[in-house]
Amino acid sequence: MTIRITPSILNADFGHIADEVARIPAADAIHIDVMDNHFVPNLTAGLPLVEAIRRSTTQMLDVHLMIEQPDRWAPAYAEAGAESVTFHLEAVRAPIRLARQLHSQGARVGAALNPATSITTVTGLLNEIDTVLLMTVEPGFGGQPFLDLVLPKITTLRNLVSAANLDIWVQVDGGVSAATIERCAEAGADTFVAGTAVFRTDDPNATVEALRYQAKAAVDRLVQAATVTG
Ligand code: DX5
Ligand code: ZN
Numbered sequence: 001m002t003i004r005i006t007p008s009i010l011n012a013d014f015g016h017i018a019d020e021v022a023r024i025p026a027a028d029a030i031h032i033d034v035m036d037n038h039f040v041p042n043l044t045a046g047l048p049l050v051e052a053i054r055r056s057t058t059q060m061l062d063v064h065l066m067i068e069q070p071d072r073w074a075p076a077y078a079e080a081g082a083e084s085v086t087f088h089l090e091a092v093r094a095p096i097r098l099a100r101q102l103h104s105q106g107a108r109v110g111a112a113l114n115p116a117t118s119i120t121t122v123t124g125l126l127n128e129i130d131t132v133l134l135m136t137v138e139p140g141f142g143g144q145p146f147l148d149l150v151l152p153k154i155t156t157l158r159n160l161v162s163a164a165n166l167d168i169w170v171q172v173d174g175g176v177s178a179a180t181i182e183r184c185a186e187a188g189a190d191t192f193v194a195g196t197a198v199f200r201t202d203d204p205n206a207t208v209e210a211l212r213y214q215a216k217a218a219v220d221r222l223v224q225a226a227t228v229t230g
Contacts, residue, residue: 011143012199028191029062035140041140063077112132136175142196146176155188181194
């Protein structure tokens with residue numbers, strides 16, 4: 001299983017965002033949280049920020065749209081150069097049409113579920129998307145405590161993806177840190193958003209590497225245990 005660390009820049013220094021992005025060359029993607037103060041009670045930034053970051057780095061951009069009307073706006077983020085665009089199932093009107101539109105633009109497609117949203121909302125979409133983002137906090141802010149109640153949902157999703165032999169990234173987002181990443185990996189996640197845990201440290205890049213090592217070690221222990229029990 002490939003482990004990916006996709007740090008969120010929400011808690012980075014927006015006044016020096018290009019420099020902040022340059023601090024994490026070890027990241028597998030840059031997670032950009034777009035919030036409209038309608039879908040979530042917070043307002044961050046939109047297309048201008050994504051376009052500016054696109055000009056400043058060649059790293060993969062993983063845009064997380066916490067907005068109303070993703071059907072209307074998501075294609076513009078693919079157009080702006082985001083390699084992956086994630087919309088919320090709680091906000092989208094026509095997810096299959098939007099997924100196919102984003103794929104036609106060459107972008108990867110993510111579907112996000114808030115903590116209380118059932119996995120059944122995404123099962124019919126699994127053949128149309130590339131990533132399922134499971135929120136492990138209520139969306140809107142960085143630095144919130146991790147919600148352990150989402151762990152069984154991660155495992156349910158992992159089992160669905162494995163049973164269908166799909167190449168879907170199981171991404172977790174919110175409160176992911178050295179204290180929680182192993183639980184997420186053991187539950188079946190392979191892609192990890194970490195904002196505060198990365199940017200509120202002296203060496204964000206070393207933290208990215210350490211988080212990846214922790215997640216890989218947790219998965220290796222699982223494989224080892226499965227081999228022993230047979
Ligand atoms: C929350 C965002 C997350 C958040 C992660 O709505 O989707 O990406 O920025 O930040 P931490 O890792 O600090 O919880
Ligand atoms: Zn996010």
